[in-house]
Amino acid sequence: MRPAHGTTARMAIVSMLSAGGLVLFVFESFLPVLPWFRPGLGNIATIIALLMLGFGDSLKVTVLRVTLGSLVLGRLFNPVFILAIAGGLASAFVMAAVRKTGGRVFGPVGISVAGAVAHNLTQIAAAYFIFVKSLELFIFIPIFMLAGIVTGILTGLISALVVDRIGTRFAGQAASGERPENDENL
Numbered sequence: 211m212r213p214a215h216g217t218t219a220r221m222a223i224v225s226m227l228s229a230g231g232l233v234l235f236v237f238e239s240f241l242p243v244l245p246w247f248r249p250g251l252g253n254i255a256t257i258i259a260l261l262m263l264g265f266g267d268s269l270k271v272t273v274l275r276v277t278l279g280s281l282v283l284g285r286l287f288n289p290v291f292i293l294a295i296a297g298g299l300a301s302a303f304v305m306a307a308v309r310k311t312g313g314r315v316f317g318p319v320g321i322s323v324a325g326a327v328a329h330n331l332t333q334i335a336a337a338y339f340i341f342v343k344s345l346e347l348f349i350f351i352p353i354f355m356l357a358g359i360v361t362g363i364l365t366g367l368i369s370a371l372v373v374d375r376i377g378t379r380f381a382g383q384a385a386s387g388e389r390p391e392n393d394e395n396l
């Protein structure tokens with residue numbers, strides 16, 4: 211059993227990552243890009259949580275940032291929220307699986323690209339099955355895959371830089387009994 215301090219510190223880190231992801235999620239909604247395209251900056255918080263804390267906490271960060279971001283933007287439980295949460299959850303699961311099975315081969319950038327592509331493909335599938343029901347929707351797959359690769363590289367690089375910067379500090383704190391489990395709950 212973990213000491214109370216370790217649990218509290220872990221909860222604080224998850225909360226801070228969720229808040230950071232929320233800020234990025236809301237910020238990117240105001241970027242002057244195509245209405246259906248977002249770079250996925252909020253996913254940086256999920257990637258950091260996955261790399262530093264493990265799958266369970268990265269899932270918490272994803273659900274919190276998407277739900278709270280949709281609430282702040284007035285999109286809670288509308289089609290945009292459904293697509294965002296479906297993509298976010300798929301991304302978190304795929305990134306955790308890639309990290310667990312190919313962690314020595316894929317670094318933060320590879321993990322991020324896999325998550326971004328999974329996010330985009332899941333959104334297309336969800337849009338088809340829930341809203342559109344038109345096969346023409348699948349014409350966007352190559353565009354969404356290319357966008358996922360580009361944005362995945364960007365968010366993966368930023369995540370890697372952040373983890374490198376704070377990793378040693380975090381590891382020092384974790385040595386006092388707060389060491390995160392690495393995807394044991396996957």
